[in-house]
Amino acid sequence: MGKTIDVKTFALNGTANGRGEIHRRIKYESELSRDFKEKIAEIAYGEKLYSCIQCGTCSATCPVSHYMDYTPRKIIQMVREGFKEEVLSSSTVWLCASCYSCTVECPKGIKITDVMYALKREAISSAYHSKHFPASVLANSFFKQVLDHGRNSEGPLLLKMYLKTNPFMLIKNMKLGFKLWKTGRLSLKTEKIKNKRNLNKLLKNIEKAEEAEAK
Amino acid sequence: MRYLYYPGCSLKCTGRSYEESLLAVLKALKIDFVELNDWNCCGATAYMAVDESKAFAIASRNLALAEEQFKNEKEIHIIAPCSACYMVLLKTQNYLAHNAGEMKKIQSALKESGLSYEGKVKIRHPLDVLVNDFGLKEITKAVKHHLKGIKVASYYGCQTVRPLATFDDAREPVSMDELVRAIGAEPVDWPLKTRCCGASLTGIIEQVGLPLSYIILHEAAKRRADVVITACPLCQFNLECYQTEINKNYQNDLRIGVIYFSQLLGLALGISPKELGMQRLFVKPEGVYKAVKGGETVYV
Ligand code: SF4
Ligand code: SF4
Numbered sequence: 461m462g463k464t465i466d467v468k469t470f471a472l473n474g475t476a477n478g479r480g481e482i483h484r485r486i487k488y489e490s491e492l493s494r495d496f497k498e499k500i501a502e503i504a505y506g507e508k509l510y511s512c513i514q515c516g517t518c519s520a521t522c523p524v525s526h527y528m529d530y531t532p533r534k535i536i537q538m539v540r541e542g543f544k545e546e547v548l549s550s551s552t553v554w555l556c557a558s559c560y561s562c563t564v565e566c567p568k569g570i571k572i573t574d575v576m577y578a579l580k581r582e583a584i585s586s587a588y589h590s591k592h593f594p595a596s597v598l599a600n601s602f603f604k605q606v607l608d609h610g611r612n613s614e615g616p617l618l619l620k621m622y623l624k625t626n627p628f629m630l631i632k633n634m635k636l637g638f639k640l641w642k643t644g645r646l647s648l649k650t651e652k653i654k655n656k657r658n659l660n661k662l663l664k665n666i667e668k669a670e671e672a673e674a675k
Numbered sequence: 676m677r678y679l680y681y682p683g684c685s686l687k688c689t690g691r692s693y694e695e696s697l698l699a700v701l702k703a704l705k706i707d708f709v710e711l712n713d714w715n716c717c718g719a720t721a722y723m724a725v726d727e728s729k730a731f732a733i734a735s736r737n738l739a740l741a742e743e744q745f746k747n748e749k750e751i752h753i754i755a756p757c758s759a760c761y762m763v764l765l766k767t768q769n770y771l772a773h774n775a776g777e778m779k780k781i782q783s784a785l786k787e788s789g790l791s792y793e794g795k796v797k798i799r800h801p802l803d804v805l806v807n808d809f810g811l812k813e814i815t816k817a818v819k820h821h822l823k824g825i826k827v828a829s830y831y832g833c834q835t836v837r838p839l840a841t842f843d844d845a846r847e848p849v850s851m852d853e854l855v856r857a858i859g860a861e862p863v864d865w866p867l868k869t870r871c872c873g874a875s876l877t878g879i880i881e882q883v884g885l886p887l888s889y890i891i892l893h894e895a896a897k898r899r900a901d902v903v904i905t906a907c908p909l910c911q912f913n914l915e916c917y918q919t920e921i922n923k924n925y926q927n928d929l930r931i932g933v934i935y936f937s938q939l940l941g942l943a944l945g946i947s948p949k950e951l952g953m954q955r956l957f958v959k960p961e962g963v964y965k966a967v968k969g970g971e972t973v974y975v
Contacts, residue, residue: 503727504770523871527883555883558720559833559871564845573838580724594879602721606733610715612684618878633878636916643955645689653715658788659736665784666732673780 464491485546492542500539503578508570512536518562518572528552532562532572539575549588553579554595607663610653615646678708678804679741679753683760684716690757690908692952696937697756697801699951703944704809704817708754711737712744717760720875728780734767735781739790752797754804756937758907762834764798769839800835802906802936803842806850811857819945820967821859827939828863828900829855830891832910833871845869851904851936858943863900867891872913881920888913889921892929901962904936911935915957932960942967 467484501507512533519531529550530538538547547553553576562572584596598617605612640646653659686694701708714737723730738753745751755761771778772794785792805814829851836848843850848869852862870891877884892914895903905911915933922929934956941951942963948954 504774523887524876524883555876555880557833557871557874557876559874560837561833561869561871563838577723577727581727584725595876596724598875598879599721599724602719603725606716606718612716612719614684614688636920639957640689640916643957645691645955647688651684651687654713658790659715659733661788662732662736662784662790663729665787666728666780669780669784670728 464488485543487543493544494542496542496544496547497540499582500575500578503571503574505569505571505574506578508568509536509540509575511568512540512570513568515567517565517567518570521561521565523559523561524555524557528555532556532576535579536570536572536575539579545588547579548583548586552576553583556580605650609650610656610659611651613647613649613651615648616650619648676707676750676752676808677745677748678706678799679745679751680708680710681714681717681737681741681753681755681760681764682710683714683755683757684719685757685759685908689912692955693756693908693911693935693937695950695952696935696941696946699946700805700937700941700944701801703941703946704805704814706804706809709744711740711753714740717755717757717763719759719763723763728777730763731767731770731777732781732784734763735771735785735792736790737764738768738794738796739785739792741796742792743790750797751795752799752804754799754801756801756906758832758834759909761798761800762837762839765839768794768796768798800840800842800906802835802850802854803840805940806853807842811853814854814857814940818858818943820943822939822943822963822966823859825860825963825966826863826899826901827855827860828865828895828898828903829868829936830872830895830903830905830910830914830933831868832905832907833869833874835906836869851906854936854940855904858940860939860943863895863898865894865898865900867894872910874909874913877913877917884913885917885921885924888917889925889927889929892918892921892931892933893927896929896931900931902932902934902939902960904934904939906936918958930958932956932958932963934960934963939963 465486467486501509514533516533519525519533522532525531530552535547535552556576558573560573566572601617602612605617637646682694715733718730718733741751741753755764782792831848836843837845855862871887873884873887911933918929938951938953
C-alpha cells in the first residue's frame, strides 16, 4: 500500500497559481477509486467521457474556471483516473453555474455540464461533502421546498439558505430585500400547487421504480 | 392557434414584471393563450443537482398536464418564458425521447398518478413565438412608437439558446436583435450576448458572481447601449439589482437600465409602463422613456 504524495515543482514560464508553483498529486494505483468513472459514465451520454482528448476547450470557455480548485478539463481527467475524494470535495462542482458553454463547445460532444450535475449528486451523498457550502445548501433547500409544495418560493428559500450558511450575508442583503419587497418583487409567502397528492404520488412511484431497478 | 402558458416560479415573484409585460404584449398582439392548470416547479438547476430521476419526473408532470389540458387541440405548444424552465422542459423531453427505459419508467409513474405523457408537446420560447410564428413584419405593423435612436444591447444569457434551443444560434443568437430592429431601435453589436451572468452564484458567492455581471454591464455601457434587454428573470435580477454592489466593488459609476425584451416591445406597442410592470425597476431606463414620451413617435 502506498501513500498519496503531494509534489510541488516550479514552472519555467507561465504560472500555475501566480507564484510559479505547480502542484501535483501523485497516488498509487491501489489508492484510486477505479470504479468512479463507471458510476459517472452511467448518466445519459456519459460514456463519451472516455473520449476526452484533454484539449482544454471546456476550461477556456468556462466563465468561472479560474475560481475553481480544478478546471473542468482537469476534473474530467481526475474522474477518469479515479481521484474520487479530490473531485467530490472540490469547489469545482459547486461553482459550476450550469451555463452549458463547455457542453456546446466540447469537440468530442461530452456533456460536461451533466457530468458536473452527476458529481454534485455524488458529492451530496458522499462523506466528502461540506454541509455548509452555500451552493449545495441552496440546491438541497430548493429540492425540499419543491418536494413539499410543488413550487419554489424565492423569499423563504433565500432566507433559509442565509440562516444556514452565512447569517452575515442576510444582514448585508437586508437593504436589497427591502427594496425588492417595496417593488413587489419579494414575498415571504410559500407558493403551493393545488394537487399536491398527485405530485407526491408521482414521486413515490418513481422511488418504487428505482427500488425495483436496484434489485 | 392557442398556446399554453407555463409561467414558472420566478415569474410569479422576482420576475413578476416579465409576466406582466409578456402577457400584456401577447394580448395586444391578440395571441391567444391560457395558463397551464396546476403547473409545478420545473426543477431549475438545483433539482438536477440532487436527484436526476425525480428532476425528470417533476418536469414531465408539467408536460403531462399540458397534454391533458389541450387534449382536444390539434397541436400543443407551451410557452416557457424563463430560460431555466424553457431549458429544463426541453432537456426532459429530449432525454426521454432518446432513452426508452427512462421514458417507460416516467410514463408508468405518471400513469399511476392519473396522468399520461406521450411526447406531443412542443416547448416554445416567447421570442420564438413572436419572431417566427407571429412574424417581424406583423410586429412592425403593430408598433405605435418607433424607438428611433435607442441603442439596445440584447443579452440572451446562457440557457435561452444553450444547449438545446433550435430557434436561434447557440453562439451568435439574433432573434432579439431582429426584434429590436423591427420596433425601430438599433441593436448593439457586442460579444457577450450569451456570456454567463453568474446565475445563482451571485446571491451566494458574491466574489465569483459579481464580476461576471460586471463584465457584461461594463461592455454594454462601453458600446454605448441605452438599455440592456434580457429574456431571463435571473439575468435581469443579477444585472439590475446588484448595480449598487457592483459600483461599490469596482469603483465605477455604472448605471444602465436592464429590462425584459417584452417591456421594450410593450412600450413600442403603446402599452403603458405601469401595465408592463416597469414601476418595479430599480434603475429607470430614462433613454427609452424619452423616446416614447408624449404618446407619439418621438425621434431623439
Ligand atoms: S473540451 Fe471536451 S475534449 Fe476538450 S478537454 Fe474538455 S471535455 Fe475533454
Ligand atoms: S457549465 Fe459549468 S463547467 Fe461548463 S462552462 Fe459553464 S460553469 Fe463552466
